[in-house]
Each structure stands twice: as structure tokens, then as C-alpha cells.
Amino acid sequence: MNDLSGVHEVDVAVIGAGQAGLSGAYFLGRAGLRPDEGFAVLDHSPGPGGAWQFRWPSLTYAKAHGVHDLPGLPLEGADPARPSAEVVSEYFDRYERTFDLRVHRPVNVSAVREAGGGRLLVETDAGAWSARALINASGTWDRPFIPHYPGQETFLGRQLHTAGYRGAAEFAGRRVIVVGGGTSAVQLLMELAEVAETTWVTRRPPLFREQPFDEDWGRAAIALVEERVRAGLPPQSVVSVTGLAATEAVRAAQARGILDPLPAFDRVTEHGVAWNDGRELAADVILWATGFRAALDHLAPLRLREPGGGIRLDGTTRVAKDPRIHLIGYGPSASTIGANRAGRSAVREIRELLASGAPEARGARGARGPEEPAPVRSPALAH
Template sequence: MNDIREVEVVVVGAGQAGLAGAYHLRRTGYAPDRDFVVLDHSPGPGGAWQFRWPSLTYGKVHGMHALPGMELTGADPARPSSEVISAYFASYERAFDLRVHRPVDVRAVREGPGGRLLVETSADTWATRALINATGTWDRPFWPRYPGQETFRGRQVHTAHYPGPEAFAGLRVVVVGGGASGTQHLLELAPYAAATTWVTRRPPIFREGPFDEDAGRAAVALVEERVRQGLPPRSVVSVTGLPLNDAVRQGLADGVLDRQPMFDRITPDGVEWNDGRQVPADVILWATGFRPAVDHLAPLRLREPGGGIRVDGTRAVADPRVHLVGYGPSASTIGANRAGRAAVRDIRRLLADPTAPILEPAERAARDERTESAERAAPAESAA
């Protein structure tokens, strides 16, 4: 085993959720590399954004919410989002002196001596009193399995490795998935491809007009209820539907977004339905989403029979030392910010008095409202 180093809190992941948690630890008096440490396995700043395809420019990004305490200003909308957001995250880490350790792979989190958790990594082993897990989903692309998949003579590509539209020039492409990535890929590659076919398990829901706050809260509540029951989380967009913007309207009018039901099998030369219909394909592009990257938590046995980790707020119900930020209802940029703050509040309380009872959801909501009111009345903190 590597040398064991002790801290109060370990933050795993330096995407939006991890940096939000680290910011709130710093703001409340915790010192980096003394009281807490941030571990990230990526080669550089930017979280999952650094791996996005080059054609996803900053102007095409929907709902990028600034990190707490520092706005993203003056970004060129024509510049790749991977470059813009990676540079922003790098500036943020420097501004708040978060001292992210990278590249560090967290291999396992297990029970340690003295009531601490042992975080085993490719570098050191950390003994910590609390853990903020902010590992997101990018490292676990979901590949559905269909009969005949192994016989397909063409290429199969997942969103995680999408190379940009030029790679599909002159090819027949089947795009699988009804989320934001699926529609963006389809609209982008259609002018290059010889033919496109769009298939989804469920008919897509396009949302007309602005998405108001009440609807947003209702959508998040549905996802939150799943994780509270220990079920695998669904994405918020699966509940809210897709925005009906100008590009989507044009795609519907042109017939590019002509959704077909999910095929029943894959053949060597394409896909096939039970009614005998066949579509030839050179490429199957799986825009089928991701699953939470939480395998390193397996030694703690947090998973419920339903397949997910039961979470109340951000706290793992099975172990109050573990907080999952960017998981389920907080898997959005604004949700990650709020969850990072909430996790730090609970962790501070736990570390101050490990025997104190955990608040019930109603008590937690009332407490958070009082704290947020106080914070709104306080002067804003700047990174300058």
C-alpha cells in the first residue's frame, strides 16, 4: 500500500461538481492540501468538457452555468467549448488556489481505521473523514446490446468518441438516441452523410417556449425521488424534454428529425425491424448516454437492490460520510453548484459532531432556505 496521508475531506473529480464542492470547502475555512484534497484523473482542467467533440462550439452549449464565485465572460461563441470551458476551469482553479492533483486515478474507497475512509489511488492513499464524490458519468458510456451486434461489418461509435461531422461524409448513418446529443449529432452530420436514420426507444418530446422555474423544480423532483428510492438516476433532460429551437425546427421541416421506433436487431449490413423493414448502414452512432462512474465506491456496498445508490440530498443514506455531487438531480451545471454547497454544509456538521442525527428532508429544506437567505444578504465573494 502507498503511504497514507490524512485529511478531513477528499474530493474525487474536478469537473463542475467537484470544483463547486472544493470552492465551498475553501470558502468555509478549509485549506487545500491540509484539510482537503481534490483528486482528478483527467490530464488537465475542464472535467468532461475537455473531451467534447471540436464542432461543439461554445455558442451551441445549452445551459452552461458559471461556477460559484467567478463568471465566465468574454468567451468567443465560435470557439470549441472544450477550449473555452477548460481555460475557464483552469483560471478558476488558480483563482481560488484549489491545487487539484492530476492525473490521479481513484481505484477504490473502503473502510479504514478509526472511522475514516481509505481512498486508494494511483499515487497516494488518503485517510479521510468525509468524501465528496464528483466523478460524473463521462467515463461510463452506455452501450445497449442488441441481437446481431457483433456481426455488424460497419463502425459503431459512441457519443464519448464522436469525431465530428466530417468523419461521416458519404456514409449511411443510423443515429440511436433521443437526447440532446443524438439530435445535435444528427443535425450536424446530415449534410455530410449519404443517408441518415434516427431511431429512439420512446418518441422524443420537444419543449416549446422557455422552461420556467416551477417546471424545472418538478423535473428535478422526479429524478430526486428515484435516487431517494435507490434506483438508478435518470437524466433531467429525459424528464424535461428537448428545447424546440430554430435548428430543431429546421430539422423537423427538412425531415432530418424523422424519428423511427427502435430496431429489433442488427445485421451485418445495417439494422432490421420485426416487420421485415431493413435499413442499410455503414455506421451506427450510439447517442445513448452514460451511467454514473461509481465503481470505485463498490467496497462500501452502497448500492441498493434497485441498482442505484440511495441518496438523500447529496448524502449516501448507507454512509453519511459519503456525498454524491453531480449525481441524479444534481447532474447539471447549476445543480452541481447547489449540491456542492449543500454537501459541504452537511460535512461540516458531521465533522463538528459525528454523533449528531442527520436532518430529515423537510428539516434540511428549512435549514437550507434560512442559510441561503443569509448568504443572499451577505456581500458577494469575488475571485479577483
């Protein structure tokens, strides 16, 4: 059993303060737990904004895909021409202050392990927290994924992941291959094509949807992701299931030939890429828009992974192997809308866990459930 002397004790630890983590913290507050007494939010980023604060400056709010209101406080009055990183960071900052969430940052979580007595020990570079339950909302930004191709190490040009992209200007006049079939790939191709010679490469032909992404379609997509998670397989992103939005800008890019993809190449060469049928393509830059993987290494001591490589969930967020732990922003709750709903349901189940065979949650203000109140109306964001 670990020595818990000098450890911060709370009922619930929340790892991550992006959309999912803030949603969970909000509903913990609505359930009657006080920040730093009933729950603690630990975030490794330097400031508010989650992964949004690291997006490239040319990704304006108007171009951003997937920004959604957090529960209880609408995002209103944002200038569509401002960088999304600024808009969302300011919004998250105001959200944390409005609901007094007291996020601890920068705090880097190294491991979560058993602490004895039914508690979990969250080890960080800023001390340790002992908790009876855990909301893990660590997201994916820290784990950019680059697939392996033969010859990759021989390429004499530049390789980077979208996580390191900061704007098109540095690629002016260059030959850029964009690899990946998601929304980021499409956005970057449209931007880079204004200054560079671009080629799009995808593993599967992209599917552009003309129909609106309505609620029924969203539920069906989330159900497909949930099926994989319940089988203990690594989740696919919700976006990979829904397809790509055929916006007016996308249709214009298609008409110009910017979004005509080639199939995946077979190897990387010193000066570009090649296919087994003898085709070769020269390039100065390979930009990997190949997505991210869930950042869950800190949970390794708990041995939660299934033989299939994923973490099996019982429901939307609760880990099947350990009901004290909820994953928000993982699998079916990876979308911003899904994260809000998952935050509410996770807190409802955590509250039941805390109440079962244990004293009432420390710092509780009352016995109400995590119901969402009428939204707090906020002033317009400064332009």
C-alpha cells in the same frame, strides 16, 4: 484496520474536478478548510475542464447545452464560435487558480474503503488519502452506455459511442444511423446531415418543448429524478425528464425532415438494422447517442448500492447508508445548476459531521459556513 503510515490525511477528499467537484471544493474553501490540509481534490483527467475537455471540436460554445457559471466566478466574454472544450477548459483552469484549489492530476482512484477509526481510505495510482468525509463527483464520462441488441457483433460497418465522436468530416457520404433521444443525438444529427445520409432511431418519441425551461419546470424535473434516487433506483438524467429544447436550429432541422425518428429496431444485421415487421435499413455507421452511466465502481468496497441497483440518497447528496459520503452530479444534482447548489448543501452537512463529536477540522481558517460571496469578476476570455 489499515496501516495509514505514509498516507495523506485530510478531512475531506473530493473525487473529480468537473463542475460538481469544483463546486464542492469551492464551498469547502468557503467553510474554512485549506487545500491539501483540510481537503484534497483528485482528478483523473490530464487537465482542467472535466468532461468538457473531451467534447468534439465542432461543438462550439454557441451550440453547447448546459454550460453554467461555477459559484463565485462568472464565465464572461467567451467567443461563441470557439470549441466549447477550449472555452470551458480555460474557464475551469482559471477557476482552480483563482480559488487556489490545487487539484491533483492525473490521479486515478481505484477504490474507496474503510480505513478504521471512522475514516475512509481513498486508494489511487498516486498514493492514498485518508479522509473523514468524501465528496464523490466522478461524473459519467468514463462509462458510456451502449445497449445490447441481437446481432450487434455481426455488423460489418463501424459502431461508436458519442464519447468517441470527433467531427462529421470522417462520415462524409456514409449512411449513419444515430440511436438515442437526447440532446447529443439532436446536435449530431443536425451536424451529420450536412455531409451524410442520416436516420434517427429512438426508443421513445422525443418530446420537444416550446416553453422556456424556467425555474418551476426545473424544480419539478429534479423532483422526479430525486424520487427515483430516494427509492434506491438508478437515476434518470434531468434532461430525459425535461425534454428537448425546440430552438430555432431544431425547428429548421425538423422542417427539413432531419429530426423525424423511427422506432427502435429489433436487431442488428451484417449490413444495417432490422425490425420484426420485416423492415430493414442499410447502414455504414451506427452512432450510439445512448448516454452514460454513473462512474461509481471505485465505491464498490463500501457496498452502498440498494437492491434496485442505485445508491439511495438522504436528501440531495448524502448517501443514506453512509452519511460521510456525498454524491454530487448524481441523480437530482446531475445538472450544472444543480451541482452548484448541491455543492453548498453537501459542504454544510459535511461541516456539521466534522464538528460532531470530533476535533475542529484541520486547517480551518474560521467558523463561517459555506456562504457564497459576491462573484469575483473575471477578465474576458481570450478569443
